[in-house]
Amino acid sequence: MAEREIVKEYSHGDFTVVWKPKKCIHSAICVNSLPEVYDPNKKPWIEPKNASVDKLKSQIDKCPSGALTYYIKGETENSEDMKNNTRVEVMANGPLLVHGDLEVKDASGNTDSKSGVTALCRCGASENKPYCDGAHKKVNFVG
Numbered sequence: 001m002a003e004r005e006i007v008k009e010y011s012h013g014d015f016t017v018v019w020k021p022k023k024c025i026h027s028a029i030c031v032n033s034l035p036e037v038y039d040p041n042k043k044p045w046i047e048p049k050n051a052s053v054d055k056l057k058s059q060i061d062k063c064p065s066g067a068l069t070y071y072i073k074g075e076t077e078n079s080e081d082m083k084n085n086t087r088v089e090v091m092a093n094g095p096l097l098v099h100g101d102l103e104v105k106d107a108s109g110n111t112d113s114k115s116g117v118t119a120l121c122r123c124g125a126s127e128n129k130p131y132c133d134g135a136h137k138k139v140n141f142v143g
């Protein structure tokens, strides 16, 4: 059976930041762009109350792996864009980003449904293959 995806939610008022740790490729774009919200040394590491909704939205849309998404109470979920329109993007020295809905079948025949953005390991060092887990940074992958 496919592993269950871990989903963490951090809310402030009607705004909820959703983080899927297994999708995170540790690009640190979130930490660098909104350090007042994202601090990996704190618990919880995401504090949405420390920034405006507009700032949160534009930063979350820049998360390259789709690990971060958000929803607003009463509105439909954001940013699971590109439905039915799959696009592959090569990240320099990093994973392959697949945008769109897809089904991933492993060597044993188990399938996993993915949507939004899925990062696939290109360096071979991930401990969560076929997905990227950020290990390309540790091994200084170039390619």
Ligand code: SF4
Residues within 6 Å of the ligand: 023, 024, 025, 026, 027, 028, 029, 030, 031, 062, 063, 064, 065, 066, 067, 068
């Ligand atoms: S992949 Fe997304 S959640 Fe993970 S560190 Fe980068 S910006 Fe943050």
Ligand code: FES
Residues within 6 Å of the ligand: 025, 094, 095, 096, 120, 121, 122, 123, 124, 125, 126, 131, 132, 133, 134, 135, 136, 137
């Ligand atoms: S490409 Fe990220 S762990 Fe391999």
